Amino acid sequence: MAKKIYIDAGHGGVQPGAVNGKRKESDDTLRLALKLQALLKDQDCEVRLSRSKDVDIKINDRCRDANNWRADYFLSIHRNAASASATGNEIWIYSKANEYTEAKARNILNAVCKVDGLKNRGVKRGAPSYTDYGVNRDTNMHSALIELGFISNSSDNKVYDAKLDAIALALAKVLLSVVGSEWKEPIIMGDVNGDGKVTAADARETLRTAAQLETLSEKEKVAADMNGDGKVTAADAREILKESAGVK
Numbered sequence: 001m002a003k004k005i006y007i008d009a010g011h012g013g014v015q016p017g018a019v020n021g022k023r024k025e026s027d028d029t030l031r032l033a034l035k036l037q038a039l040l041k042d043q044d045c046e047v048r049l050s051r052s053k054d055v056d057i058k059i060n061d062r063c064r065d066a067n068n069w070r071a072d073y074f075l076s077i078h079r080n081a082a083s084a085s086a087t088g089n090e091i092w093i094y095s096k097a098n099e100y101t102e103a104k105a106r107n108i109l110n111a112v113c114k115v116d117g118l119k120n121r122g123v124k125r126g127a128p129s130y131t132d133y134g135v136n137r138d139t140n141m142h143s144a145l146i147e148l149g150f151i152s153n154s155s156d157n158k159v160y161d162a163k164l165d166a167i168a169l170a171l172a173k174v175l176l177s178v179v180g181s182e183w184k185e186p187i188i189m190g191d192v193n194g195d196g197k198v199t200a201a202d203a204r205e206t207l208r209t210a211a212q213l214e215t216l217s218e219k220e221k222v223a224a225d226m227n228g229d230g231k232v233t234a235a236d237a238r239e240i241l242k243e244s245a246g247v248k
């Protein structure tokens, strides 16, 4: 059964979280959550967001939602705030989290630091008296709360904006791995040779397959079958040629 990944975009609505000028933590967390949802949509997992718009949801409602859905992993996305020079990523786990929860959190943090290049501030264990975050305390599954750079630091914000796609991709991949699944490169329709672009070369390969001069792999056949009729034909090659020429 597909594993369930719950993505919690921190704050929202009347609770913007940390603010720096016009920039709100709640917007930053939502942008990333939506990208993660899009990336994970076609992967071998189920994904659910605590919110997909700018609304205020109570912490216990987020936890209840994830518990009722029976998520396998819960990641809460946040951005940090302190002095203007504080920098880096860190991740928080429940005070009573076991070694598996800790290892998963470490993998997630390391994966992000690798792509955004910010300082790795480590895995932090909450304390029952004051730093146990509700999302870690009141969820039943492995969970963590990640702080992605400091919104109070303009250079961390530049990194966040410039690297957001890379951060989302790294998170999507590592989240799949923490639930025991793995990232599969999505198929781009028309990109038969898998070079990331739809070109006349793809049309030629499709035409050669249609004429039974060439055999494509199963994955390549899916990418070549533009009209979705289950066969690779000259009609598909024509579609690919049109797309490669920007005619569509």
Ligand SMILES: [Zn+2]
Binding pocket: 010, 011, 017, 018, 025, 078, 079
């Ligand atoms: Zn926050």
